[in-house]
Amino acid sequence: MPNPDRLSSVDNALRLLQLIGERKVIRVAEAAETLGTARSTAHRLLTALRRHGFVLQDKPNGVYRPGPVLNEIGLAAIGGIDIRRVARPVLEDLRERTQETISLSLLEGRDIRFIDCVESPRAVRVGSRTGVVLPANCTAGGKSLLAAMSPAELNRRYTGHELPARTPSSIAGWDGLMDELAEIRRTGYALNLEEGESGICAVGAAMRDLTGAPLAAIAAVIPTGRMPTADAGRALAPYVTDAAHTVEELLRAEL
DSSP: OOOHHHHHHHHHHHHHHHHHHSSOOOOOHHHHHHTTTTTHHHHHHHHHHHHHTTTEEEOOOOOOEEEHHHHHHHHTTTTOOOOHHHHHHHHHHHHHHHHHHEEEEEEEEEEEEEEEEEOOOSSSSSOOOOTTTEEGGGSSHHHHHHHTOHHHHHHHHTTGGOOOOEEEEEEEEHHHHHHHHHHHHHHHHEEEEESSSTTTEEEEEEEEEEEEEEEEEEEEEEEGGGSSHHHHHHHHHHHHHHHHHHHHHHHHHOO
């Protein structure tokens, strides 16, 4: 026979997902009150949902928000969209045009998660990034998505304006990040010169949904030897921005 406790946990988890979908943000105390459970139980359920990508937290002990898996399920439910399926031919075409590794990524709070990748055919190349998580401010795709956000949303995500750093080249200060995001808005693309990992550079561009909100990012990920300067990245930028626009059009055509 089914275990009543297990069924109750599944029911509560589904109720939490519905609640997060409706409210967009929820705290442990609110979850416990709505479910009629102890805070420890609500926290355990939210932790399990976060572990599987259904919810995320911007910071430890912060509020919970819809996660990438929940967002992907929502996209799939509205028009049958699977962004990886739609974007994959464009990623492969961009790989052929640039001969570099191409990635597709989503924001998770203040991080970026790579959800698909096609590798460069060259012997010296950046390997697949799929599944890798890095601070958004240290990546080209992440910075392009941050640049598509409103100042209020940026301040919410970066309370205290503290920025994580991965390498000596990572942007260290808030004012420096704001200046760079303004430049990204002007040009339409972002550059990463060994800011996330030593020896790796990138050019990225964001894709937006129908409301203009940042949806995902495409990036060409390149060994530093082939992108030693910002000018080398700028030469690839038109290919990357064209690919991002193509995916936007394909997604809209499926709605």
